[in-house]
Amino acid sequence: MEKFMFTATLRTLTLLLLSCSAHSVTSTLRCGNCGPTPVPYPLSTGPACGEPWYRIRCTAGTLWLDTLNNSSSYGITSINPETQRITIRPASLAPNTCLSSDFHSRGIQLDPNLPFNITSSNTVLLLNCTDAMLNLQAPINCSSNSLCHSFIRDNAAACTRAPLCCTFRTGGSQTAYIIRVHGGGCSAYQSFVNFDGPPSSAVVGVKKTKWPEPGVELEWVSPGEPICKSPVDCKDLLNSKCLVDPSTVGQRRCFCNGGFKWDFINGFCQSMAMVVGVVGIMGIVGYTKRHRLKRNAQKGLMKKQERMILSSKSSGKSARIFFTTKEIARATNNFSKDNLIGSGGFGEVFKGTFDDGTITAIKRAKLGNTRALIKF
Numbered sequence: 001m002e003k004f005m006f007t008a009t010l011r012t013l014t015l016l017l018l019s020c021s022a023h024s025v026t027s028t029l030r031c032g033n034c035g036p037t038p039v040p041y042p043l044s045t046g047p048a049c050g051e052p053w054y055r056i057r058c059t060a061g062t063l064w065l066d067t068l069n070n071s072s073s074y075g076i077t078s079i080n081p082e083t084q085r086i087t088i089r090p091a092s093l094a095p096n097t098c099l100s101s102d103f104h105s106r107g108i109q110l111d112p113n114l115p116f117n118i119t120s121s122n123t124v125l126l127l128n129c130t131d132a133m134l135n136l137q138a139p140i141n142c143s144s145n146s147l148c149h150s151f152i153r154d155n156a157a158a159c160t161r162a163p164l165c166c167t168f169r170t171g172g173s174q175t176a177y178i179i180r181v182h183g184g185g186c187s188a189y190q191s192f193v194n195f196d197g198p199p200s201s202a203v204v205g206v207k208k209t210k211w212p213e214p215g216v217e218l219e220w221v222s223p224g225e226p227i228c229k230s231p232v233d234c235k236d237l238l239n240s241k242c243l244v245d246p247s248t249v250g251q252r253r254c255f256c257n258g259g260f261k262w263d264f265i266n267g268f269c270q271s272m273a274m275v276v277g278v279v280g281i282m283g284i285v286g287y288t289k290r291h292r293l294k295r296n297a298q299k300g301l302m303k304k305q306e307r308m309i310l311s312s313k314s315s316g317k318s319a320r321i322f323f324t325t326k327e328i329a330r331a332t333n334n335f336s337k338d339n340l341i342g343s344g345g346f347g348e349v350f351k352g353t354f355d356d357g358t359i360t361a362i363k364r365a366k367l368g369n370t371r372a373l374i375k376f
């Protein structure tokens, strides 16, 4: 029997489905892109998508994180939905001073009632500090060979007039929501993610060295299933019901039906059958018919593709599942035009309903376009 290869990452699936209102088969709670940048669930750029609690702002095609009382805003430079981390660009120094431009908001102050906190991957340099800082214990390092001195030499000439500076690594409750600058402590800061120190010449020599891009890494708490008041609130998740949440009195959540699992990255109930043996799952569906290949050659190729998929660091977690010709034909009613939900250079995409009720998108690759198989 001929086999088909079937791969998936949800993002594209969702887009394909959403882009076709005539076939409003499904949608997820994921927000649309902000400019070119995908906004993964549960991050929310507006009231109608994501989880309101995970608010970020999309202005003119750029994502921003607004901090406590909207006192400062920081550009978001990267988002990793799998590790649930985002990196923001910290404030720069105000021109010709050793004051951070967010000095007015006392540095980065995250709202502790929101689900974001500062990870322990940040190396923070505190500049223009007062003697009060000298009384602080390790891990804060204010010694004369602390890294902050190299930074000042290379990047912050104005700070040479304010000789006391310190370096520390974030982590622990003290720095979970705050990187503080203020008159009584230090008036400026800079931060680097996963920083192992500047190139050695910066430390040893007097030569100026290029430092990496500054960043502050944050992480978000896993969202539970979405809160609901009525079944309508759960319709976007597919395969779920609005039920009483046993952990919170008076609250209901969209819990997935039996055989389905809450996929908090993509924001819907994913069939367990498709999750088995795989990590997460989803999305665009690569599907191709492999004519005239001997069974063994076929197996070898599929193994190779599987390795490529599993080792790929691309968006989303991936899955591949084998379906028979018959199953796919049945799910799409023989690729009936009624189930066509999109087409393009890549081929055609059909809505498929499998025997277990799972609805998904099936991509029929154009002949010769088998690369669609491993491309996400």
Ligand SMILES: *[C@@H]1O[C@H](CO)[C@@H](O)[C@H](O)[C@H]1NC(C)=O
Binding pocket: 068, 069, 071, 105, 109
């Ligand atoms: C934010 O607002 C609250 C009350 O509205 C206030 O108590 C708090 O001091 C403010 N925080 C900052 C950093 O402005």
Ligand SMILES: *[C@@H]1O[C@H](CO)[C@@H](O)[C@H](O)[C@H]1NC(C)=O
Binding pocket: 059, 066, 070, 073
């Ligand atoms: C927060 O400030 C930014 C600009 O600094 C503004 O665009 C945004 O609308 C503000 N958000 C709220 C909730 O006031």
Ligand SMILES: *[C@@H]1O[C@H](CO)[C@@H](O)[C@H](O)[C@H]1NC(C)=O
Binding pocket: 096, 097, 098, 099, 128, 158, 159, 161, 162, 182, 183, 184, 186, 187
């Ligand atoms: C250092 O910080 C103080 C406030 O604590 C400020 O008055 C002073 O101008 C800053 N120094 C420089 C060189 O900017």
Ligand SMILES: *[C@@H]1O[C@H](CO)[C@@H](O)[C@H](O)[C@H]1NC(C)=O
Binding pocket: 138, 141, 143, 145, 146, 147
């Ligand atoms: C401070 O940091 C420097 C440079 O990384 C290091 O050589 C020194 O041992 C540290 N001092 C303390 C007290 O941790």
Ligand SMILES: *[C@@H]1O[C@H](CO)[C@@H](O)[C@H](O)[C@H]1NC(C)=O
Binding pocket: 117, 118, 171, 172, 173, 175, 176, 219, 220, 221, 222
């Ligand atoms: C930050 O949030 C993560 C994810 O919920 C949590 O595991 C971690 O303990 C938090 N860190 C701090 C310092 O609160």
